[in-house]
Amino acid sequence: MGFLDRLREGLSRTKQQIVERFEQIVREADAPERRTTEINPDTVEALEELLLSADVGVPATERIVTAVRARARAGQGLRDLVKQEILSIFESVEPVPQPTARPHVVLIVGVNGTGKTTTVGKLANALKASGKDPLVCAADTFRAAAVEQLAVWAERAHVDLVRAKEGSDPASVVFDAIQVGKARGRDPILIDTAGRLHTRVNLMSELDKIRRVAARAAEGAPHEVLLVLDATVGQNGLTQAREFTSVAGVTGIVLTKLDGTAKGGVAVAIAHDLKVPIRYVGVGEGIDDLIPFSARDYVDALFQASW
C-alpha cells in the first residue's frame, strides 16, 4: 500500500480519532493521582493537533498550549484549563462602544461567498422583530442578481430596500440610501456591499470611498462595520480580518455557516491576533438563524465530542 493510501485511510476517521484521543488523554491526565504532575508531551501534541485542526492557527494554539502547560493544575481538569484559556482570549477583546448617532449606519463587508447578503437579510429581520424600523441598501452592484437576492430578503423581513442598477457606482447608492433613510425616519440602515477579495486594491479602495461618502451623508457613518466570515475559512480568515480592518475599519465579525461541521476556530485566532470582537453567528438558512455571539457557548461547542 502506497504512502498516500495509508495517509488517506488514516485520515478518514481523523476528526473522530482526535476527539476520542483527546477525551482519552484528558481522562488520563485528569486522573486524581496525576492532577499535580506535569502535562506529558503526548497530551501537548494531541492538544496541538486538536486546535490546529479546528483552524485555531499556530500563534493562538501556542499561547493556549503554553498557558495550559504553565498553569498550576491544582485540582483543575485539563479540559477546563483549555476552555478557560480560550475564553480568556475572547474576553481580552474590548467591546466596541456603540455610537448613539441616528440613523445608525451599518456596513457589511467581506470576501465573495461568505454570506453577506443573507446576513443583511437576517439582521434586518431580527432588528424589525425587536421593534426597530431598518432600511436595507443593496450596494452590491457587481455580482449578477445580487440586488434581486437582497430584494427577496427585504420582502421576507418586511423592510424597505434602496437599490440601484447593476453596474452603477455603489457609493452613490449608499448616499441615496442614507438620504432616503433620514427622510423616512428609518433606523438603522444596513448596507450590503459586493464581495471582494482583500487583495484587490481597486475594490478595497472602492470600500474606502463608500466609507467616505457615507460619512458625508450622515455624521460618523458608518457607525458599525461588520466583516462576514465563513466558518469554514482557514488561516486566510485572519488575513481577511486584518486587511478589511485596516481599510474599512471593521468593528465586529459575523461568523456564518456554523451549522456545518466547521467550528470557525479562526475566530479564536482573530480574537487573539487582532482583538476584533465576534458579534453574531449564522447557524442556518432560515431568516431567524442569526444569533448574538456568546464566547461561553462557542467554547463549549468547540469541545463537544460530536464534531
Added chain:
Amino acid sequence: MFESFSTRIQGALQSLRGEVRLTPDHIEAALREIRLALLEADVNFKVVSAFIDRVRDRAMDQAVLKSLSPAQQVTKVVRDELLALFGDAEGGLRKDAPTPRVILLLGLQGSGKTTTSGKLGKWLTRQGRHPLMVSTDVRRPAAIEQLAVLGTKADIRVYSPETMDPVARAAGALAEAKAKGFDTVIVDTAGRLHIDDDLMNELQAIKDAVRPTDLLYVADAMTGNDAIKSAGEFNRRIGVTGVVLTKLDGDARGGAALSVVSVVGVPIAFVGSGERLEDLELFHPDRIVSRLLGMGDVLSLIEKAEQAIDQNDAEELEERLRKNQFTLDDFRNQLKTLKRMGPLESVLGMIPGLGNMKQLAENKPDEKQMGRIEAIISSMTAGERRDHTVINGSRRKRIAKGSGTTVEDVNRLLKQFTEMRRVLQMIGQGARPAAAVKGMRQPAMPQGGFAMPGKKRKKGGPWGLIKTR
C-alpha cells in the same frame, strides 16, 4: 496564488543554498520552517506530519548530504513530495464521455458554483464545445437569475423551464440538449451542507436523473480544515471526480484543498483565478509546484498569451515590423493584448525568478500608468497614430490636454516609442535583441512573440514605459 506560502518555502530552501555541506541540523531547521508554512497554509496536521517525515527520510540520506549540490537535492526531494501531495493526475474533464456530456457542479454554499458554471461554459466554448447550462438552485434567492445573467454575458444558452423541481429541471436540460444538439450540459446545483440529509438526497436524485460523467466539487481556496470533512462526505455519498478550486486570485494558500487531494483522493480539475468569465484554468500540478518553489510557470504564461493574441494580428504585425511600419496604433493594441492576459501581477508571477511576491509588491507595474499611456495614444488623431513624426510641439500640448496628462508624459511616451521601434526593427531584421539593447535579457519568445516584445526587459519596450511604484 499561494504566494506567501511559496515565499516561506523558498526562504527555507534558500537558507540551505549557502551551505557547502549540509548537516542534519540544517535540514531540521529548514523542515521546521516548511512545517510551519504548511500548517499556516491550512494543510491538515496529519498530512503535514507525514509529508515532513517523508522529506526528512529522503533528505537525510547520506547520498543526498554528500552530493555535490545538497541544497538542490533537498529542493528536488521537496518538489517530488509536493507533487505527490497535489496528485500526479493532470486536471480537466474525464477523457471519455457520452454525448451529451453532463457535468454536475456541487459543493457548500458560497464556494462559487454558479460563477464556475459560467466560467466552465466559457472554457468549453473555447474548446469548440456547445454547452447548455441549467440551474437547479431553487433555494437561494435569485440564483437562477444569476446563472441567466452569466449565460447572457458568456453567450451560452441557459435552459430555464417553468418547473421549480430541481430534478425535473436537470432532466429537462438533458432532454433539451439531446433534442437541440448541445454536446455538453452544465448542471449548477444549490449549495448545501454535507450533513443535510434532505438536500444530499436531492443531489443524489439529480445525479440519478442525468447520470453525469463529471462531478466537480467546487471548493473555496480559503477553506480551512473542514474541507476534508465536507469534500470527503460529498465524495462518499454522491461521488466526486474532480475539484474546482476557486478564489485563488486572492492570497489564499489553498493548503486545505491540497489536503483534500491527498486525503479524499480526488484530483484538482480546474482553478478559478479571477473575476472575469475567462478566469478558469486547467490545473497542472507540476506547474503549481514549480511556482511554489519559485521556478516560474512559463507554460501557463505562454498559454495565456496564446489565448489573448489573435494569430492573424500577430502575423500582420510581424510583417509590419519587418518593414519598419510599427505604429502607435500597434503599440496601443499590444497594451490591450497585455490587459487581456489578466492582472499584470498574476502574469508576472509566472515568470521564473519573479515569483517572489515580496519583491514584486515593491516593484509593481502600475496599471494606472498603462491606462495613461492608452489615454495619450487615444488622444492622438488617426494620422498622428500612423506617423508619429508629425507630432510637433503644439500637437503635444493638445494631446496632453486631451488625455489629462502633461506634455512631459507625452514626450516620454514618444521618446520611448521611438526607442522601441528601433529595437523592434532590429528584431524584425533578425538581429539578436540582446545586441540591440545593452543589458537586456531575452527569454525564448513564445508563439507570436512580437506581440509581447521583450517581456523581461528592464528598459525600453512597453515595460520601460510603465513606471513602477
